Amino acid sequence: MAAVWIIAVSCLIGICCAWIGSILVIRRMAMLSDAVSHSVLPGIVAAYLLIEEMDYGIFIIAAAVTAFISTMLIEGVSKLANYRKDVSMGIIYTLLFSIGIILLSAHQDSVPIQSDHIIQGNLEMIPLEELWIINDVYSLGPYPIWSSLLNLVVVVITFALAYRGIKLISFDHSYASVKGVKTSRWNLIFMALTSLTVVISFSEIGAILVIGFIVIPPATALIFSKKLSHVLLYSSLISCASCIGGYFLARHFDSSVAGSICVVMGILFFIVFCFDNLRAKFAQKNGVRIEHKE
Amino acid sequence: MRDFIEFISLSNPTVKIVLIGVVLISLSSSLVGNFAFLRKRAMLGDAISHSVFPGVCLSFIVSGEKDPLMILIYSIVTGLIAMFLIDVIGRHKKVKVETAIGIVLSIFFGLGIMLISYIQGNLGDAQSGLQHFFFGQAAAMSREDVQVFLYCSIIIAGTIILFYKGLKQVSFDREHAIATGQPVVLLEIVLSILTVMAIAIGINAVGVILMAALLITPASTARLWTNRLFPMMVIAAILSVVSAIGGAFISYKYSGMPTGPWVVVLLSIMAFGSILFSPKRGALSRVIARKRLERKILKENILKTLFKLQEADKEQTSGFSLQEINCLKAFDGRALERGLKWLQQEKSTQIKNNKWTLTASGNQIGKRITRVHRLWELYLTNKVKLDIDHVHPSAESLEHIITPEIERMLQEELNFPDKDPHNKLIP
Structure with a gap:
């Protein structure tokens, strides 16, 4: 049963991240997930210090607020100082993460947040977590499965309602605004969706491996598919396959599940990548013209 | 104030080792950070610092102990492999460089997480202390560590002085450097090795996650004050030494306070100050x-x-x-x-x-x-x-x-x- 819970939660998270990631990767904003996932820490610690209890809902709100603040700060700093985006990202997320660590060490004894889990995730712990039990009888399974399911539902509904808008802003931003699509509104909604996904995922798979979940499956799918709907489908499949593969790899080596999933995602990426390169070489030899980058 | 004098006079031998170690680390990473910043490779440093982590774990699995020199060698090798992979993947016509950075970063870090949980499960982590590499543990530095840092810093500073002119040209105008017959590829390899080396020693003090700050924040702050490379390097070095001393002092004075995050916070305060008040490029002016x-x-x-x-x-x-x-x-x-x-x-x-x-x-x-x-x-x-x-x-x-x-x-x-x-x- 434990295996089922772990695989189910990781697949749910994997699909959410893959969908969000497809848009981020297409829009060249992949590293934004990195910045957001790191800057969530001070929000969670501060929320705990303020309300002094573990409340999942408030954590998610606090984390989403810090994630939002950090994206605003990144924007602001790169405007104020004329920095490239990546420079201001580097400055802001390291600062926020430091503040988080400092808060955590100042209240080491009172805050039950383990810094290891922030890094490594704790997918393994899911079956041991409290179960959601109704009327003392019906067990609905561990909490994370519900939070990640809810996240998936929100993501899917938003995509279903706004598919055209999201597609337009990700492939051709200026065309979208010319067509009268309210780009700033879609951008904001999409940023909120990203923050939500990162926040819900990061407590299970760790702040850094979120980046892998967000970037690798879409990047793999983008190598061999052109339509957005295909990218979404294939990246979800790749994600789920890696989750299942990663779980058994972790069992075999007795190691971290989240880490192993990322490694399997990486292996799948490299298989596709090498295959595509070979195909391109082969096609070149046969005299077929191939479009070159830039 | 008396605390600070006592701290800075290095009368306490443990303090002496930690302080020298942190200063050496900050100094060398700020030196290479200037070139990373100018070559528009800010996030590359972040990726490399996450990628050296499996190297650290691997050296422990192979040698079974925490030997600073072995850790250094292994992490430099994995860092260089990661850098090479980013380059190869980023060249693919359907994968952008930012994506390549994200991919390599998370695969390598995932591998590191796998290795460290394997070590914890099978080899016993009591004596490994590899968690220190997440957030850095400056207080745990040993004399041997600091010796390795010293050699690395000397190598980094020496190489930069030796190749100063070439590195400057490559960083500001790569095409021009090629045209004037500089060995561009060689210089870039040298720069990569130096960067990986600085990161490999840096993660001891601030950990893999905050390492990007040591590289990028001093250089980007210094850039607001000057348009010339040499003054920029000097300013970046001063900023990083000041924040290193400050961070080490705070963790010395208040027990339980970590050094690395405080170094980063102090660096960021100076960065924000400069962003607002620098006379040439500040927001206020x-x-x-x-x-x-x-x-x-x-x-x-x-x-x-x-x-x-x-x-x-x-x-x-x-x-x-x-x-x-x-x-x-x-x-x-x-x-x-x-x-x-x-x-x-x-x-x-x-x-x-x-x-x-x-x-x-x-x-x-x-x-x-x-x-x-x-x-x-x-x-x-x-x-x-x-x-x-x-x-x-x-x-x-x-x-x-x-x-x-x-x-x-x-x-x-x-x-x-x-x-x-x-x-x-x-x-």
Whole structure:
């Protein structure tokens, strides 16, 4: 049963991240997930210090607020100082993460947040977590499965309602605004969706491996598919396959599940990548013209 | 204060080791950080610092102990592999460089997480202390560690001095460096090795996650103060040493406080200070400069309008009311009144019975702006062949920018004309 819970939660998270990631990767904003996932820490610690209890809902709100603040700060700093985006990202997320660590060490004894889990995730712990039990009888399974399911539902509904808008802003931003699509509104909604996904995922798979979940499956799918709907489908499949593969790899080596999933995602990426390169070489030899980058 | 003197005098041998270690680390990463920043590779440092982590774990699995030299060698090798992979993946036509960075970062870190949980499960982590590499543990530095840091810093500083000229050219203008026959590929490899080396020692103090700050924050802050590489390197070095000492002191004074995050926080405070207050590129000075320009434009527009009013009605000597000025050119809100007050203080305008007139000096400026405006309109119609009704907006903005030199050149180019395209006199 434990295996089922772990695989189910990781697949749910994997699909959410893959969908969000497809848009981020297409829009060249992949590293934004990195910045957001790191800057969530001070929000969670501060929320705990303020309300002094573990409340999942408030954590998610606090984390989403810090994630939002950090994206605003990144924007602001790169405007104020004329920095490239990546420079201001580097400055802001390291600062926020430091503040988080400092808060955590100042209240080491009172805050039950383990810094290891922030890094490594704790997918393994899911079956041991409290179960959601109704009327003392019906067990609905561990909490994370519900939070990640809810996240998936929100993501899917938003995509279903706004598919055209999201597609337009990700492939051709200026065309979208010319067509009268309210780009700033879609951008904001999409940023909120990203923050939500990162926040819900990061407590299970760790702040850094979120980046892998967000970037690798879409990047793999983008190598061999052109339509957005295909990218979404294939990246979800790749994600789920890696989750299942990663779980058994972790069992075999007795190691971290989240880490192993990322490694399997990486292996799948490299298989596709090498295959595509070979195909391109082969096609070149046969005299077929191939479009070159830039 | 006494605490600080006691701390800085290095009387305590443990403090001495930690302080020297942190300073060496910050110094060497800020040195290579300048080049990473200038070569627009800010996030690459982040990726490499996450990628050296499996190297750290691997060295522990292979040698079974925490040997600083082994850790260094293994992490440099994995860091270089990661850098190579980012380069290879980023060249693929369907994968962008940012994506490649994200991919390699998470695969390597995932591998590191796998290895560390394997070590914890099978080899016993009591003596490994590998968790320190997540957040850094400056207090746990040993004498041997600091010796390794010292050698690395000497190698980094020495190589930079040796190849200074070439590295500078490669960082500022790669094409130019190729054209002047610099061994660009070799220099880039050297720079990569130095960067990986600085990161590999740096993660001891601040950990893999905060390492990006040690590389990027000092360099990007220093860039706000200077346009030249050498002063930039000196400023970055000073900033990083100051924050290293500060961070080490805070963790010495308040037990339980981590060194690395405090170094990063101090660095960021200095960065924000510079972003706001640096004289050349700071936000504040830019705001002041913009306000000054807005003020100048407003004043010049008022003087020009008064001049044109006077020109249209030469008999009128008593001056013009606010309404009359606003009729010819609409100013927004209270801007007109404010501008007239400033001009009055500068003795360019004067007021009598609520009517404004130009003084001699104000008249001269107004005349000059009108002249430049009309000259530019004429230039656009005669030389650029624009329609008459298209030239006004351009002249409206350029009249504030054209210098006396350009004005003279325009006059020469147009053979000292006396009429503008709207048949008005050029004063």
